[in-house]
């Protein structure tokens with residue numbers, strides 16, 4: 161037997177896989193993992209078919225199909241008034257996850273410190289650690305989950321190489337404000353710190369709030385990898401396709417790693433998305449679409465014993481269950497799944513040092529019937 165010394169001995173299966181498997185095994189409604197359960201637009205499927213039949217079945221250029229990068233350059237300029245060059249500043253990736261891993265691999269060396277805000281999406285820390293980096297965790301606490309910038313100021317030092325942001329934020333549904341961005345700008349000014357801004361939920365923002373992309377702030381954009389996911393925007397999480405935009409000097413380093421991680425991303429889907437993006441309605445209506453799901457889910461739970469936390473973006477609703485139980489959240493979600501047939505995600509698993517809290521997250525990217533059946537069950541608890 162080989163003696164394999166694991167590089168991550170304590171890394172288990174992600175909570176998303178664990179809870180989805182438990183939901184399947186127990187026949188529970190799965191509001192745990194973040195994926196839609198409704199059909200995607202048939203037009204998009206037709207476009208992929210057409211490009212497959214038309215012969216777009218071989219390797220795409222490593223940076224991505226040029227026309228798609230051109231279209232994305234326009235889309236970003238229209239949204240955030242900043243132009244990224246399709247030639248040197250936009251790269252198509254196999255989902256946001258690959259883009260995040262690639263950006264971290266391109267920059268982080270042994271001993272570099274990377275600031276992450278807990279609760280943090282689960283792929284950041286492993287990517288930092290595989291590259292010898294040191295995650296520096298800063299807590300955001302519920303119910304508001306705001307960043308405490310004076311704490312950030314205290315931990316920034318010579319070894320800080322990167323700060324990872326995520327807005328709108330998974331798992332809390334909070335969003336960063338213009339004031340947050342100005343604070344970040346102040347802290348990073350005249351440093352060599354690089355920002356990785358995970359903005360996969362850019363279009364899922366509610367109540368007329370404006371998404372505060374780092375791209376809107378030229379000084380921040382100049383030091384940022386900004387990462388997006390078509391999976392979230394077009395309900396196609398299983399297609400695993402996204403993109404990273406960054407100034408030329410950062411993109412150059414990104415592409416050095418990208419070419420050896422995947423080389424390129426599947427061709428017919430890139431051509432299909434390029435055409436699909438021509439109709440702006442396909443993404444500009446997304447906020448409204450998910451806001452009505454959020455409102456439906458929240459109003460159905462209004463008289464339940466779950467306390468609803470603010471949800472300003474993403475398709476996640478976090479709830480406080482302290483009126484129901486004082487079990488740890490990891491136990492409570494399991495019992496909820498097994499006994500009450502609704503699966504969620506415990507928030508504590510997104511922290512380095514989980515403290516007891518009473519928060520769990522539900523995904524409302526589901527059709528109305530699923531949400532109704534789930535909330536009927538939750539109302540009985």
Ligand SMILES: Cc1ncc(COP(=O)(O)O)c(C=O)c1O
Nearest residue numbers: 194255256257281330389391402
């Ligand atoms: C905050 C955040 N970043 C990145 C990802 C990964 O996106 P993709 O499926 O495109 O890799 C997710 C998926 O849930 C996410 O919630």
